[in-house]
Amino acid sequence: MLVEFSVANFLSIKERQTLRMDASGISEFPERVFEAGRQKLLRSAAIYGANASGKSNLLKAIGDMVSILRTSAQRQSTDEIVVQPFLLNTETAKQPSYFEVVFLIEQSQFRYGFEVDANAVKAEWLFEAKKLQERVLFIRDNDTIEVSKDFREGRGLEERTRTNALFLSVCDQFNGPLAKQIVSWFNHVLYTSGIDHDKYRKHLLRLIEAPTVKDELTAIVNNMNFGFLNFTPQKGEMDKDYLSGFSLENQQLFYDLLSGKQTVAIKTIHKQYNADNLYINDVELDLAQNESSGTNKFFDLLAPIYLAIERHGILVIDELDAKLHPLLTQAIIRLFNNPETNPKNAQLIFATHDTNLLTDGQFRRDQIWFTEKDQYGATCLYSLVEYKEEDGTKVRKDRSFETDYIQGRYGAIPYIGDFSKLFQHGPGSEN
Incomplete structure (x- = not known):
């Protein structure tokens, strides 16, 4: 901690x-x-x-x-x-x-x-x-x-x-x-970027090999309402480097356990309808190719989120909100802030x-x-708890933090000049 x-x-x-x-x-x-x-x-x-x-x-x-x-x-x-x-x-x-x-x-x-x-x-x-x-x-x-x-x-x-x-x-x-x-x-301590976030994708592909872990990850994804029914791993031939971190004895053990197959991609399952909008069957789409960048980012963050919460770790994410809808960002934060979903006291920065x-x-x-x-x-x-107002008092808990921040009350905002002066002559006018 x-x-x-x-x-x-x-x-x-x-x-x-x-x-x-x-x-x-x-x-x-x-x-x-x-x-x-x-x-x-x-x-x-x-x-x-x-x-x-x-x-x-x-x-x-x-x-x-x-x-x-x-x-x-x-x-x-x-x-x-x-x-x-x-x-x-x-x-x-x-x-x-x-x-x-x-x-x-x-x-x-x-x-x-x-x-x-x-x-x-x-x-x-x-x-x-x-x-x-x-x-x-x-x-x-x-x-x-x-x-x-x-x-x-x-x-x-x-x-x-x-x-x-x-x-x-x-x-x-x-x-x-x-x-x-x-x-x-x-x-x-897990550090990742909200922009270059795919480095944990391989960890996610390994995590969903375990049935109980996949069930927990599925429960998290289903609560986010991405518009698909479920997701499933796509299997492929096991790469020779996949088990290189294990002893030779355990490599063979895991190879036999996984039947020589490894998860190479994730498919999302959607409903398919006919011309009359009647449900016909389910179709599989490729996560990386067919889903939004925000959905892909969330899946990439699933592994470090799960590992941090399961192992009471510290998750550090730069640009958490990049590509994510604000409600998804809030949902990730609630996972850590809520003692019921974070019983082992993982920390998010x-x-x-x-x-x-x-x-x-x-x-x-x-x-x-x-x-x-x-x-x-x-x-x-x-x-913010250390910040002192002009009269020397601390910021009260009933202040509108967002409004105060945007107005520059706490500093830490960019100074933006008057762009209108760049175009004051108008199109086609002479300098």
């Missing part, structure tokens, strides 16, 4: 910016909050801002932190780390990017982070707090790694850690039990331009965030 995420010197983010998922003391919509030990955490967070304000960069930072950790073990000694600092300042352009996350595993709270540039890990740290007091597990400063007595699994691995590798990843490679737990937590969500009562003030750039091109992140 995510408590907070911080990033600095990354793309448009210069100074440290922190997205908090711990609930504030406000009283509205208590069902949008769940208890995790001593913490009260939010089920979702929405990020608004003008185009190029940095909201996508904030979410990308989460995805890149996870990616840097996941790929650390595969990196060769000469491989670069894919990261870009804030380039609009001569000092930060030469400094490493900073990532830190605070999260919960069972009864412990961890704080893990690192600073990296393209060539090396410059700093890395891991702290644990079982109660209020935080204790250090390890601290790294360039090539110097100090391991505490409370992190015995890291002892002796300091010299085995490459300059461009994360120490936590090395401990995981050597089967350190706590390191494996933490890396597993990161594997439950997304960027959007859909201001309708601000009037639908879907969010508490501490769930609404804004990004805005300062005069030097650096992104600032702030929550």
Whole structure:
């Protein structure tokens, strides 16, 4: 469970910016909050801002932190780390990017982070707090790694850690039990884009091989009323790489179980009528070729949505509302905000331009965030619950958030000039 995420010197983010998922003391919509030990955490967070304000960069930072950790073990000694600092300042352009996350595993709270540039890990740290007091597990400063007595699994691995590798990843490679737990937590963070969303399609094709999972996915789809009766997998010959992640023994087991066939596409089932509009039979249409881009996007999001809710993960979606009808966007958010459909307390973090969500009562003030750039091109992140009015008071819960936002009351909107001046001479007139 995510408590907070911080990033600095990354793309448009210069100074440290922190997205908090711990609930504030406000009283509205208590069902949008769940208890995790001593913490009260939010089920979702929405990020608004003008185009190029940095909201996508904030979410990308989460995805890149996870990616840097996941790929650390595969990196060769000469491989670069894919990261870009804030380039609009001569000092930060030469400094490493900073990532830190605070999260919960069972009864412990961890704080893990690192600073990296393209060539090396410059700093890395891991702290644990079982109660209020935080204790250090390890601290790294360039090539110097100090391991505490409370992190015995890291002892002796300091010299085995490459300059461009994360120490936590090395401990995981050597089967350190706590390191494996933490890396597993990161594997439950799913990042995707609402525009380039098809990377999870292959996961969906695998998920619907399981009958119980298919039934659950079908129930979700049927509630969305896409205009078809059902959907069904289309089978094809199993690709030799399909089972490559399993042992040879399990590859044969799964091959026999699936009869050498795998799902290669999804068909949607529609009613067919005659000239008198009488129902004749059902026809199958190809999802990718015959259904709308919005329907395809929803199916692509089904896998990460299901995996997040089933495994109490964190789903991060940039441009959630792109290609989707507002009611579909609201339906996805309700899946996470409703404790009945989200009993394992998965969390959703997304960027959007859909201001309708601000009037639908879907969010508490501490769930609404804004990004805005300062005069030097650096992104600032702030929550509605933190925002102060001109008289110094906080925004009241009975305000019309959508109207106030569109009118620029909270900032984070684009400045649009007067386009009429571009055409003031009229067609055919002389300058």
